[in-house]
Amino acid sequence: MPIYHTQGKIPDKRHTVFRKPDGGLYAEELVSTHGFSSTYSLIYHCHPPTLVKQISEPFSVEPKIAREKHLKHTSLKGFDIAPADDFLDSRKPVLVNNDLHLSLAAPRHSMTDYFYKNSQADEILFIHEGGGVLKTGYGQIPFEYGDYLLVPRGVIYQLHFNTEQNRLLIVESFSPVRTPKRYRNEHGQLMEHAPFCERDIKLPSSLETHDEKGEFKILIKKQGLLYPYTYSTHPFDFVGWDGYHFPWGLSIHDFEPITGRLHQPPPVHQTFETDHFVLCSFCPRLYDYHPQAVPAPYNHSNVDSDEVLYYVDGDFMSRKNVERGQITLHPGGIPHGPHPGTVEKSIGQTKTDELAVMIDPFRPLMLTEEALEIEDKGYYKSWQA
Secondary structure, three states: OOOOEEEEOOOOOOOOOOEOOOOOEOEEEEEEOOOOOOOEEEEEEOOOOOOEEEEOOOEEOOOOEEEOOOOOOEEEEHHHOOOEOOHHHHOEEEEEOOOEEEEEEOEOOOOOOOEEEEOOOEEEEEEEEOOEEEEEOOEEEEEOOOEEEEEOOOOEEEEEEOOOOOEEEEEEEOOOOEOOHHHEOOOOOEOOOOOOOHHHOEOOEOOOOOOOEEEEEEEEEEOOEEEEEEEEEOOOOEEEEEEOOOOEEEEHHHOOOOOOOOOOOHHHHEEEEOOOEEEEEEOOEEOOOOOOOOOOOOOEEOOOOOEEEEEEEOOOOOOOOOOOOEEEEEOOOOEEOOOOOHHHHHOOOOEEOOEEEEEEEOOOOEEEHHHHHOEOOOHHHOOOO
């Protein structure tokens, strides 16, 4: 998110002497993207962030592909993913390609005995059920139902839940996640027509400096492997930081839908963008107000992208028998549209309470073995009268 933020204590000038109360130097770290050419943050540690005690053997968490090529409308029953105690164990990739991994997770317990870092992908964590606190060296972000948590690559974090009933949709993006360019002016500020603004952004706060030595396990993900690292100092030993590269949050409930006299296309619901996919939020809103408007979406063919919908809550106007946590995949190359009867039913309706997350990747998605275990195998026939 291109917005300046700072927490804790920092020196007046970059790359200058910054001493601890005992006279020693704080350790400065530049966290940069695209080399030194894009957003970055400067962090000041109690100890150098390089004190590795041990590295154990890495192990694979690569998705197991079950259906690499397919041309069938597919539905997955997301809440059939069984809960697991551990956060990382609970993450089950279901739809993947070389640009993104889409996973479902139902963790019961907080991350208390290890830390996690995705060193290759930005992560979007959508909180469907549950709540708690995202903890990082940058500070803390409380989260609840409907929150998107944006964790840029390279950020070490822990999730602390306040309940055992948690459901998450997780998107790993191998290109940076941004707010849509058309929402921002030349200075990076969100403009008046954007469906959310800087006031809606949840920024890290309540920075806690952990000046601790010992053994601290950090699981680092890269190229489908988890590397178990043991550091001799606490990863949240930030005394202060400033910059543009940090975790942040946005509630789907703060997204203000754009409506019109006639049916609006999905780009008006766009929330985030990357080089390889877009993410949209379908939120409660007033329907189209032309006297002859048909609120239900028209049949359409995705020529250049697949379309994924994750159903969160409410009655979705164009679908029958929708369940919470259900995922539909409409692959590029064949048309899809509203279910029988839903077009006529939508005429004259004034509003919808639907809540859903849509992801449109520009390259085809593959289904994993976990996806086939929760597939509704007859979904492709659901347009029959």
